[in-house]
Amino acid sequence: MDAFSIEGTPKTPTVDFNSETGVIEIKGRSIPENSIEFYKPLVDWLEDYLANPAALTNVNIQLEYFNTSSSKCILDVFKKLEAIYKSGNEVIINWHYEEDDEDMLEAGEDYQSIIKIPFKMIEIEE
């Protein structure tokens, strides 16, 4: 299965999904007006990946900003990852947040309480 990547823009994140290494990254900012349109190919890719995932899927989320319309789409991404986890594969979500960004830490904790996958909260020093 092909790797999937999108370059970041001022309103959308850099995306790197690699089925061979199992590394899945979303970095930058996610504040598009139409988040559903942006996230659909990501969710579709994960749906295909679910059929034959790597033994360990390592997810790195490092967002500086995301808007509320992205928040549901990010949850949809996590729900696909949860399905991979529930089918017996290892998945870990590394939630990065900048030092002192309590709102971003809290957002990660919200997802952690909804999604039954191991989360690791990683503080980035400025």
Added chain:
Amino acid sequence: MIFNLNKWYKEKQDGEILLSYKGDISSDLITDVLEIIESKLEEKDINSKIRKKVYNTLVECLQNIYHHLDELPFNDETLFNGRFALFLVTKVNEEYRISVGNFIKSEKKQILTDRLNQINSLTREELKSLYKLILNNHDFSEKGGGGLGMIDIAKKTGSKLEYNFYEHKNDYLFYSLSINIS
């Protein structure tokens, strides 16, 4: 008394104006505005917490307008035609203030009032719970976040959402919202 939009705009220009805009609102305009406010905030030596809260609040306010404004139907209002909105980011003393305004159909007033009053009545913990409930249980429309934007603003800023409705004509209202961030 007939609502005077220019007077509203002028009254909001209090303190130091970081940004003020009156006119058509598009996705590209929002991109440009966010870039401007980001560099303005960086020029100021404020802590990153406040900077992020101001930026976040502005994102949610502008995208809320983008998705939900109603265009006035009549060409006689040449100034306010199209996807018209106003917004300002000001600083009074140590407090940042975001004010936005746009036209909506009068029929939306009740549902908006109820929603804003509900948000304003909740504690931070209750806002947090409501946010998670909506995030996890509601379908979102193409238009956006199922009302999450306003909850997110109230939760992150800890401020009450100050709103007003001003009578316009032909079943339209001017809806304004202000948020303080400190």
